[in-house]
Amino acid sequence: MTETTAPKMEERLYQNRYLVDEGRPHIRIRQQDADSPELRALMSICPAGCYVEGADGRVEIASDGCMECGTCRIVCQATGEIEWSYPRGGYGVLFKFG
Numbered sequence: 242m243t244e245t246t247a248p249k250m251e252e253r254l255y256q257n258r259y260l261v262d263e264g265r266p267h268i269r270i271r272q273q274d275a276d277s278p279e280l281r282a283l284m285s286i287c288p289a290g291c292y293v294e295g296a297d298g299r300v301e302i303a304s305d306g307c308m309e310c311g312t313c314r315i316v317c318q319a320t321g322e323i324e325w326s327y328p329r330g331g332y333g334v335l336f337k338f339g
């Protein structure tokens with residue numbers, strides 16, 4: 242009997258496709274004097290792993306794999322550190338269903 246296992250999250254995310262709008266990221270960080278705990282938490286919360294710590298210790302974003310879930314927008318709503326909009330039409334994530 243063969244055992245089947247559900248695909249891991251990373252494998253599921255790999256099925257999605259993205260059309261990157263070069264030079265026009267749809268999410269930006271509004272740098273403040275220091276990163277808030279909310280912004281730093283995005284390095285763990287973002288399901289696509291878009292937030293990372295840069296060489297200078299500050300939080301950076303690479304929005305290319307963004308799933309447009311809006312979590313970062315909500316988490317940092319009070320701090321105002323995230324500038325968020327949907328990608329232009331035709332760009333962004335293309336989900337694979339099934």
Ligand code: SF4
Pocket residue numbers: 268286287288289290291304306307308309310311312313314
């Ligand atoms: Fe990550 Fe969702 Fe924010 Fe995109 S919208 S960067 S997937 S938390």
